[in-house]
Amino acid sequence: MTSGKTTQDWWPDQLDVEILDQNARPVDPYGDDFDYAEAFESLDFDEVKADIEDVLTDSQGWWPADYNHYGPLIIRMTWHQAGTYRVTDGRGGTSGGTQRFAPVSSWPDNANLDKARRLLEPVKMKYGRKLSWADLLVLAGNVAMESMGFETFGFGGGREDAYEPNKAADWGPEEEMLEDKRHDDDGNIDGPFAADHMGLIYVNPEGPGGKPDPLESAKYVRQSFDRMAMNDEETVALCAGGHTFGKVHGADSDENLGAEPEAAPIENQGLGWENEYGEGKGADTITSGIEGPWTQSPTSWDMEYVDLLLDYEWEPHKGPGGAWQWQPKDEDVHGSAEPAHDATESATPMMLTTDVALKRDPDYREVLERFQENPMEFGISFARAWYKLIHRDMGPTSRLLGPEVPDEEMLWQDPIPEVDFELIDDEQAAQLKEDILAADLSVTELVKTAWAAASTYRDSDKRGGVNGARIRLEPHKSWEVNELEQLETVLDTLEGIQEEFNAAQSDGTRVSLADLIVLAGNAGVEQAAANAGYDVEVPFEPGRTDASQDQTDVESFQALNPDADGFRNYYTDDAYKGPEEMLVDKADLLNLDAPETTALLGGLRSIGANYDGSELGVFTDEPEALDNDFFETVLSMDYEWVSTDEENRYKLRDRGTGDIEWEGTRVDLIFGANSRLRSLSHVYGANDGEEKLVTDFVQAWSKVMQNDRFDLE
Template sequence: WSNGYLESLLHNKWTLVTSPAGAHQWEAVNGTLDYPDPFDPKKFRKATMLTSDLALINDPSYLNITTRWLDHPEELADAFAKAWFKLLHRDLGPVSRYLGPEVPKETFVWQDPLPAREGELINDADVSKLKADILAAPGLDVSKLAFVAWASASTYRNSDKRGGANGARIALQPQSDWVANNPKQLAEVLDALKKVQSSFNSGSKKVSLADLIVLGGVAAVEKAAKDAGVEVAVPFYPGRVDATQEQTDITSFGYLEPQADGFRNYGRGTARARTEEYLVDKASQLTLSPPELTVLVGGLRALGATFDGSNTGVLTQKKGQLTNDFFVNLLDISTVWSKDGEDAESWTGTDRKTKEKKWAATRADLVFGSHAELRAISEVYAASDAKEKFVKDFVAAWTKVMNLDRFDLKK
């Protein structure tokens, strides 16, 4: 390890030459023959650089950095060590997943740090009371609660273990401003949940906003299932904490913003990928199997958890009830589907006989009728005797997504 690179870069003058391969590169005008020739061990050459190297002394911003490091090589060594550490650990997830005696004590904002959990966990009695308080809170309903819980948890990316509900970063920038999260509705739901939190936290125990967001989704799913005639207990594991804005890198989290999310019928395809392909990619990041993908989309449509609150894809007359109506009506042969425009993003379902409009849907909905594997799964859930199976499978897949970032539960 030495500072030879910067010394050569800053102490030499450079002239444009042609390499033996015919490419342009830069050679030190006043350089000495210090570098072994790659082909003849008896020959030595002057230092050569690429244009990307020369940028470090011609761009004023880079020049300030390189001249500083030339005079303070210990700062370069420290900066390199931190950058190398980040490169090797960027896809490892939070510090809680690190193992071994050499885990550094210092944490960095790119690790999406979370504060340590304090106090006693809420118990079953507390959970029951909080669910009742959430459902009774003004302005909250099944659709809104399920939507916010999903929006929070579904930011998880298995590729680098980032995102998820823990930290309640949906309440912070940049997530609070994402179009996919319906900022106006999100703010209303969070305000209501914070009032429930404030009331509960006035006692001896504390509950985080992150836990309340997920618990709101739990309460919504249980109520929707009950209203559909199926009693079910949705598992809930407390222990999440709330991150601060200072612990959240706005630019870095901006890359988690979805281009399209078929689970809540947000966005559309691009030149790079079709709408349904974005949906499959999202399911992959959430580690979902085809049956889990299918049951979650059908359930979220039944709950009315679309990004803009519209009825697009909500193929039911019982919005807010956890029924299998989405699959029943999607596969109904009395419905004829026609595209609304040349881009084939939006579709209208009309009655085959009366020609009356029945439903509105997107490619993210119709793929469950057109794709062979997804249609086969949809037909299982559309069966008249599949109502309880549908609810049970939805709850299992929902709980999985809500806990994808709970690495503390997986130790």
């Protein structure tokens, strides 16, 4: 029995707009009215943790626990869920509990983590909707560490479950698992990826190309962890702390393993990697193909990993699974580790090539030696790095739920000051818009500045947005896409209006620059609509505040600098996909569906909000008017598109006269070429479509302006 091909199978080069459907259609069976935060807060948190701990020490015959404790397995599960995060586009991480779905569920690096999730199923079933899988997969890792003597830094709940795979996450160009087609000639990763190969969380534990070369391995470890926003100290802390617990499994060759969960027989009920070696579990388990514990007591928090790694010499050899691993040269250490199952047996501590890399690399070694001399510092560093790992994609502290949320707000959480002033009312907002329109600023300048601030938002990790007014701070204020001279003029004008307004208030009322930027953009949109003959009011909710430079992680925030923004017809050579694909990617990060994307882009073109004043795609003789000229032109058969010698540039020629009327890019053409986008263009380009365009544009614009207003949820 075979299944038919999908449209994407037949025409793989067709623009895939389907990822935007995830932002439109509800797939959560609990419905839009379900308040997860309220349900989570009703949990008896201590009871939940006690139930998880009971699971950890109740070894099951169908998958026996190493050392009679599932803690190390659960930690690996949590780490591999959180470790998919990459700072480049904010995708991956703990949100949604997407380790339950393909392809992540069936990556080779996640072998046998299906068992970890299955062990936790009774806890999930007990608490139902109050405890999401996404929160459970993370909380279980914390409980596992605490049960083995480690004091974690904290836990914040609030992750809602996904009920389908993350279709927007590009996991790589490879066609087979463990392939590598993502590095350039210098060994640097191209694209948004953080993992080194398809199907890995980080890098090959045997070493680059499967060769036990620690120094070369260190280069790839540093690159991968840097793309997870981890510095050298955090990298060493995470590796050393995580490898203090548990063991790896390579009792024999992975040729004994059956299919991964997504390809396993239906009778396996979602479990994969059936093992034909010995009993297929316990001491005969095969996971990574590497065999042995890192330390002598793998279920206790201690300094053994650091001490063993630094105090002994290690040499490479191939273990029973046929993979490269490292053993201590000192034979006194052989047989010194606690056995995982049979008390009559003995085990020898081992290291991965990536572990030895921490010792051989001078900068990593310096951190290791400091940790060895200061065990308390090691514990604190690991606790904080682990907390960052499992919360990196959750956004500001205000989104975190539960009794264990730390009081401290970390720099990587992009802190924003709380409102400590009276907010402006509707009348004052209206007066401020009049003042803005009376200033020497164009509609286009107002709209472009607000878009430049708000469009940094990424729904993937809840970073960016206009709140905080970081567009006036480094690095945001120096990005080429913002047209620096124009941006400086607009911000100087708005700051003058802000200063004058705030000085005139005697009752504690203030307007933040962040609120004023949004007001200015709204005023520009309203004026553009008026120029087209429509009277509209763009919704506005005050309450944003202004962050300081000290509250901004410059290096980390730089990742939000766009290589492409189709809404502004901006595209650079650094973009890792074509212009139209980058538009869809940007729209997805802004949480826009296909109609919202269409209305926004067409409206912004008519207003003339392109980067650097470009006329590409501005198919109107009257810019700064919110009309449907863009769609009328894209759909018209009076013209034909002609490619040029310039990449991503096309001319629009009048079929009758042969004259060139307009110029555009692939982003403009796609709204006539792609069948789905053309169908939406019909809606807005019709004779009766302009008013709907204005209405839909205002709604989509407001959504972008308020994406980061978590206080309004």
